[in-house]
Every structure is written in structure tokens, then in C-alpha cells.
Amino acid sequence: MNSSLVVTTGIRSGIALEQQALELSRQLNVPYVRxxxxxxxxIKEMSGAQVILLVKSNKLSLVVDGKELFFHPGLAKLRIKEIQAGKTDQMIKAMGLKVGDSVLDCTLGLAADALVASYVTGPGGMVVGLEDSMPVAEIVRRGLQSYTGEKPELLAAMRRIQVINAHHLGYLRQLPDNxxxxxxFDPMFRQPRHQSSSLAPLRPLAxxxxxxxxxxxxxYRVARKRVVMKENRNSEEFSRLNFHTIEGGRYSPVAYGVIYKVVPPQ
Structure with a gap:
């Protein structure tokens, strides 16, 4: 990926921003283009890059196929508002998530699910997100740490998420039991339901x-309580991967497969 990725700055860039971009290029071992x-x-034409990491004064973003991609709480913010209003979040229900729980999100993406999980598990909980794409991991890691302008509890939930640039299988293999x-897992992004999705620019990086x-x-070995997978409701992946318990809203196009390690009391 590094050969097809370069770092540059926004069009209005002073010395400080250029230094920031140069430092980022060194950290990631990615070429810097003034x-x-x-x-x-x-810049794409002269460098041969497919993807640009764009350093601006207020954020780090990715430019892919002419679209700019950056961390934003987006739908997670709406879901958290609904949880605060007493509504059921189907992912949280499928996870059986409680205050103080720990979650390993193996397919982090732009961290919407991880942010909702972090809010629910609270200060005593732990959410670790794995992202296979280095540039995506970088914009999300920095975004979660620097985003401002939201209520303190939402910002605190962002700051608690730990982002790791790793493929989930290798990372899982290294973890102790329980x-x-x-x-x-949310592998459904690989099979798009909406071509106009805000995640569409991510697809070449996925x-x-x-x-x-x-x-x-x-x-299953690493989980103490359960493994959860989000997929299209009628996906054959549930049976292929032995997720025999399916949960989710009756009219939702997505559903959650659950493999219990500790069966909850009825």
C-alpha cells in the first residue's frame, strides 16, 4: 500500500502544517509531496499514488477516487442518542453488552460500531478496534483522539477506543483464551448494499x-461471553460460519449472528 500512498497538506499550508505532514510521512514510511x-x-499524477493522506489544520483525511474520507461520529452519534432515549440498539442487544465489558472489534472501519460499544461499556470498559488498512487506521486513530465539538460523554467514548493496525486473524492467534x-465482526462492508454509501471510498482499501x-x-477461544457477526439478513455466511442464533430487528436488512460461550439466563 505504501507505494500507492503519499502524504501532502491542504492548499493553505504554513510551515507548521508542512512539518506535521513530514513527521507523519516518516512515522508511516510513506513519501511526502509538497x-x-x-x-x-x-499530485496523484506526478506521484503515481492512488491514495492521498491529506494533513489539514483541523483533521487528517484520505482522498480516494476524488472523495475525501475522515473520521466523524456520524450514525454512531444518532444511535447513542437513541440509547439515551431508552431505545434498543440491535448490535448492543446481540452483544449482550454491559457497563465494564470489553470488546474486540475485528473490522473497525470508521469506528461507528466501536464508538457505540465504547459509550455503552463506559469508563470501566475496554474497546479495541483492529483495522487492516494502515491509512484507514491512521485517520481513525487520530480522529478519535482529536475530534471536538461534541458532548463530553461522546468525546470520552472516542478517546477510550484503542486502534490497532492489524489483520484480525494474526492478532487473534496471539491473544490468550478469554x-x-x-x-x-462486521464483514458485510465487503458486499455493498448501497453503492452511494458514505463508506464507498473505503472500498478500494478494504x-x-x-x-x-x-x-x-x-x-470463540478469545471471547469470554460470545462472538457476534453483522451480515445481510439472508446471508449464507451465518450457516457457513456456524452462527446458528440470529438476532436483529424484524424489518432490518441486517442481522447479527451470535455464538454463545456463556449462555445468558432466560
């Missing part, structure tokens, strides 16, 4: 491999 008022298309209460049976076996 902006010099050139268009992003021009390391997290819940291990979570690992398109289907979730492996070995990953589910490792997740």
Missing part, C-alpha cells in the same frame, strides 16, 4: 477476503 498550490489530481467479553472459519474459531 503541495505548492498544486491540485490533488496533479481475553475479551465479546469479539465482533480487505475483500471473506471471513474465515479459522478466525471464528479463534474468536
Amino acid at each position: 503541495r505548492q498550490k498544486r491540485s490533488l489530481d496533479n 481475553s475479551f467479553d465479546v469479539v465482533y 480487505n475483500s477476503s471473506p471471513l474465515s472459519q479459522e478466525a471464528v474459531v479463534e474468536a
Whole structure:
């Protein structure tokens, strides 16, 4: 990925911003290209890069196929508001998530599910997110730590999420048994339901491999309570991967497969 990725700054960049971009390029071992008022298309053309990490004064973003992608609480913020209003969040219900629980999100993406989980588990909980794509992991890691303008409890939930740039299978293999209460997968992003989705720019950066049976076996070993997978409601992945309990809203196009390690009391 590094050869097809470069770092540059916004069009209005002073010395401080250029230094910040240069430091980022060193950290990530990615080439830095001075902006010099050139268009992003021009920078792509001259560098041969497919993806640009764009350093601005207030955020770090990715430019892919002419679209700019950056961390934003988005739908997670709406879901948290609904939880505060006493409504049921189907993911939280499928996870059986409680205050103080720990969650390993194996497919972090832009961290919407992780943010909701972090809010619910609270200061005593723990949410670790694994993201296979280095540039996506970087914009989300920095966004979670620097985003402002929201209520303190939402910002606190962002700051608590730990982002790790790693493929989930290798990471799971290294973990001891019963390391997290819940291990979570959302592989459905690989098979788009909406071409106009806000996640569409991420697609070229995503690992398109289907979730492996070995990953589910490792997740079961690592989970204390349950393994949860989000998928299209009628997906054959549930049966292929032995998720025989299916939960979720009756009219929702998505559902959650659950493998219990500790069966909850009825």
C-alpha cells in the first residue's frame, strides 16, 4: 500500500502544517509531496499514488477516487442518542453488552460500531478496534483522539477506543483464551448494499477476503461471553460460519449472528 500512498497538506499550508505532514510521512514510511498550490489530481499524477493522506489544520483525511474520507461520529452519534432515549440498539442487544465489558472489534472501519460499544461499556470498559488498512487506521486513530465539538460523554467514548493496525486473524492467534467479553465482526462492508454509501471510498482499501472459519474459531477461544457477526439478513455466511442464533430487528436488512460461550439466563 505504501507505494500507492503519499502524504501532502491542504492548499493553505504554513510551515507548521508542512512539518506535521513530514513527521507523519516518516512515522508511516510513506513519501511526502509538497503541495505548492498544486491540485490533488496533479499530485496523484506526478506521484503515481492512488491514495492521498491529506494533513489539514483541523483533521487528517484520505482522498480516494476524488472523495475525501475522515473520521466523524456520524450514525454512531444518532444511535447513542437513541440509547439515551431508552431505545434498543440491535448490535448492543446481540452483544449482550454491559457497563465494564470489553470488546474486540475485528473490522473497525470508521469506528461507528466501536464508538457505540465504547459509550455503552463506559469508563470501566475496554474497546479495541483492529483495522487492516494502515491509512484507514491512521485517520481513525487520530480522529478519535482529536475530534471536538461534541458532548463530553461522546468525546470520552472516542478517546477510550484503542486502534490497532492489524489483520484480525494474526492478532487473534496471539491473544490468550478469554481475553475479551465479546469479539465482533462486521464483514458485510465487503458486499455493498448501497453503492452511494458514505463508506464507498473505503472500498478500494478494504480487505475483500471473506471471513474465515479459522478466525471464528479463534474468536470463540478469545471471547469470554460470545462472538457476534453483522451480515445481510439472508446471508449464507451465518450457516457457513456456524452462527446458528440470529438476532436483529424484524424489518432490518441486517442481522447479527451470535455464538454463545456463556449462555445468558432466560
